[in-house]
Amino acid sequence: MEIKVGTNILAANDAIAAENREAFASHRCFAVNLVSSPGAGKTALLERTIEALHARLSLGVIEGDIATSLDAERIRRHGVPAVQINTGGGCHLDAYMVSRALAALALASLDVVFIENVGNLVCPAEFDLGEAAKIAVISVAEGDDKPLKYPVLFREARAVVINKIDLLPYTDCDLARLRDTALSINPALAVFEVSCRTGEGLETWYRWLADSAREWASSITP
Amino acid sequence: MEIKVGTNILAANDAIAAENREAFASHRCFAVNLVSSPGAGKTALLERTIEALHARLSLGVIEGDIATSLDAERIRRHGVPAVQINTGGGCHLDAYMVSRALAALALASLDVVFIENVGNLVCPAEFDLGEAAKIAVISVAEGDDKPLKYPVLFREARAVVINKIDLLPYTDCDLARLRDTALSINPALAVFEVSCRTGEGLETWYRWLADSAREWASSITP
Numbered sequence: 035m036e037i038k039v040g041t042n043i044l045a046a047n048d049a050i051a052a053e054n055r056e057a058f059a060s061h062r063c064f065a066v067n068l069v070s071s072p073g074a075g076k077t078a079l080l081e082r083t084i085e086a087l088h089a090r091l092s093l094g095v096i097e098g099d100i101a102t103s104l105d106a107e108r109i110r111r112h113g114v115p116a117v118q119i120n121t122g123g124g125c126h127l128d129a130y131m132v133s134r135a136l137a138a139l140a141l142a143s144l145d146v147v148f149i150e151n152v153g154n155l156v157c158p159a160e161f162d163l164g165e166a167a168k169i170a171v172i173s174v175a176e177g178d179d180k181p182l183k184y185p186v187l188f189r190e191a192r193a194v195v196i197n198k199i200d201l202l203p204y205t206d207c208d209l210a211r212l213r214d215t216a217l218s219i220n221p222a223l224a225v226f227e228v229s230c231r232t233g234e235g236l237e238t239w240y241r242w243l244a245d246s247a248r249e250w251a252s253s254i255t256p
Numbered sequence: 257m258e259i260k261v262g263t264n265i266l267a268a269n270d271a272i273a274a275e276n277r278e279a280f281a282s283h284r285c286f287a288v289n290l291v292s293s294p295g296a297g298k299t300a301l302l303e304r305t306i307e308a309l310h311a312r313l314s315l316g317v318i319e320g321d322i323a324t325s326l327d328a329e330r331i332r333r334h335g336v337p338a339v340q341i342n343t344g345g346g347c348h349l350d351a352y353m354v355s356r357a358l359a360a361l362a363l364a365s366l367d368v369v370f371i372e373n374v375g376n377l378v379c380p381a382e383f384d385l386g387e388a389a390k391i392a393v394i395s396v397a398e399g400d401d402k403p404l405k406y407p408v409l410f411r412e413a414r415a416v417v418i419n420k421i422d423l424l425p426y427t428d429c430d431l432a433r434l435r436d437t438a439l440s441i442n443p444a445l446a447v448f449e450v451s452c453r454t455g456e457g458l459e460t461w462y463r464w465l466a467d468s469a470r471e472w473a474s475s476i477t478p
Contacts, residue, residue, distance in 0.1 A: 071293045072377045072406060073398025100378065102404050123408065125347065125378035154378050155294045156322065156347035175397035176295025182324050184294060186345065204426055
């Protein structure tokens with residue numbers, strides 16, 4: 035007898051992810067799963083995005099971390115509800131953790147829920163959380179070969195936010211090569227080139243996000 | 257009945273890691289396991305270290321990646337034997353993969369074997385490969401809170417190489433805070449502040465590495 039642990043774990047996860055997806059849909063709440071390496075700037079992107087959009091959209095955040103609640107504290111300073119999940123060593127969020135966090139968020143009153151995954155370019159790409167869109171965030175400081183070396187996330191993602199473009203003059207990263215490599219893996223990717231530090235390029239991202247949330251909500255049949 | 261999958265996997269891994277450790281010891285070959293986020297600069301650090309040390313030490317490299325053999329090709333250009341392991345989606349190297357790679361390296365003729373793990377700050381920290389020392393590499397572009405958020409690696413490591421200090425003027429990273437946070441988790445850490453781009457700070461790292469290899473080899477009882 036062979037026990038297919040990996041397959042069973044993913045099947046159990048997918049069943050709960052489907053329930054989460056139904057919960058998000060029933061409240062017309064657009065769920066975004068942000069995935070990146072540690073330190074690519076997911077939290078900074080969230081802070082900027084909240085400041086830009088919270089006047090016209092009602093936002094909530096689920097923060098995933100192995101330890102600490104530093105990120106949830108950063109988010110709450112912007113007046114947005116944030117639920118912290120500590121995975122206690124776990125290298126990714128799974129659908130069950132998110133289902134528990136959803137109980138602490140008033141979904142009915144939210145237009146968009148951001149789920150900030152554990153900083154890890156590998157494992158989070160494999161676990162469906164019930165989100166409407168997976169977004170890859172990558173920093174130019176990581177180098178332009180990363181989509182080739184970590185292809186699964188870029189295949190699964192709807193968009194990639196290339197962050198820290200203000201560092202381009204001081205690194206060997208070739209921005210065009212980074213963008214083309216990501217698109218060679220997934221030609222449907224929306225690509226945004228931004229600096230969360232200077233604000234450059236973020237307007238296009240805000241617009242795409244708000245448009246995507248609206249289009250998704252209007253596609254839901256009640 | 258409860259199947260403790262995690263425990264069993266780690267026990268099986270530890271048994272093979274012990275065999276690897278014995279193989280390294282029998283050849284007085286110092287094994288170094290490099291762990292970092294994607295893009296922190298492990299391969300660049302290896303390239304610099306090889307250039308600095310290969311005249312006086314015989315070096316070999318095991319390259320771990322999910323996909324591609326880009327890094328092994330970079331290493332071979334420096335005239336050093338490099339074995340590529342592709343994990344095929346796996347988020348870390350394990351002791352079995354390393355044992356297979358060892359068969360392709362002439363350990364008896366090597367003083368130091370570097371094992372470059374998959375770019376991941378989480379999972380590789382949990383898997384013993386049979387190395388003599390685990391080295392954490394972190395880039396200042398990742399921010400100064402990373403040791404707090406990913407503590408396991410910093411607890412397990414013998415040293416941390418803080419890379420890309422040439423980017424400090426252009427980031428919000430507080431170098432002293434990064435160093436102190438790492439040391440608060442593991443006061444025994446050797447800390448190196450370097451730039452693999454400019455070469456700054458690397459001499460101290462080379463010296464520490466060569467000294468550590470020599471001390472370790474002389475501590476082995478035949």
